[in-house]
Amino acid sequence: MKIHQAEFVISNTDPAKCPKPDRPEYAFIGRSNVGKSSLINRLVQRPDLAKTSGKPGKTQLINHFRINDLKGETPWYLVDLPGFGFAKVPKTIRDQFATIITGYLTSRPNLQCIFVLIDMRIPPQKIDLDFMTRLGEAELPFAMVFTKTEKLKSGGRQLALEAYREAMAEIFDTFPTYFVTSAVTGEGRDEVLTYIEELNSE
Numbered sequence: 001m002k003i004h005q006a007e008f009v010i011s012n013t014d015p016a017k018c019p020k021p022d023r024p025e026y027a028f029i030g031r032s033n034v035g036k037s038s039l040i041n042r043l044v045q046r047p048d049l050a051k052t053s054g055k056p057g058k059t060q061l062i063n064h065f066r067i068n069d070l071k072g073e074t075p076w077y078l079v080d081l082p083g084f085g086f087a088k089v090p091k092t093i094r095d096q097f098a099t100i101i102t103g104y105l106t107s108r109p110n111l112q113c114i115f116v117l118i119d120m121r122i123p124p125q126k127i128d129l130d131f132m133t134r135l136g137e138a139e140l141p142f143a144m145v146f147t148k149t150e151k152l153k154s155g156g157r158q159l160a161l162e163a164y165r166e167a168m169a170e171i172f173d174t175f176p177t178y179f180v181t182s183a184v185t186g187e188g189r190d191e192v193l194t195y196i197e198e199l200n201s202e
């Protein structure tokens, strides 16, 4: 799929104020600093669309972007969700994020897939595994997106995948759909967009 248009629509903390769920929607989430903003910008080829921040945990908002809302195209929403789990963010704020995120995830009938971003260089973290467990329990569709993978050679990638396979096998019968990406090299971009295109046409 080609991205012909990517436009910011609205930021808010109240899921009820999100745009009407009138088209397929894809959410991106992950721990602070996982590379979410960089990957979103790479996906839509707009260097400044999602705000990369030097201050992890700063974004507290549900950000909707309108993609390909043009004649002859299939429009969809890309949603940038707050980063979670950054230790330096006070617990009260972290609890607020969790409430916003849960409220959002459980109120969007048009949500086709939640892309859970995971830094491939880091061993499986409880916070990510717990988050995916909750998605599974809520029967929400998700895929894993490994980030910063250009930092690993193929052996390192295999080891990381093995570690995730083992950790996820404790929770899920089958390993979820996953993508190996890098915002630096653009690896995985086409695969993620093709996946979205496939879901859009279902």
Ligand code: GDP
Binding pocket: 030, 031, 032, 033, 034, 035, 036, 037, 038, 039, 051, 052, 053, 054, 056, 057, 083, 147, 148, 149, 150, 151, 181, 182, 183, 184, 185
């Ligand atoms: P966010 O907090 O999840 O939105 O993360 P950002 O996109 O702001 O990125 C956090 C840090 O990781 C920044 O220093 C980025 O330059 C770096 N980063 C993001 N993506 C990649 C990647 O694919 N490879 C590498 N090596 N670094 C990345």
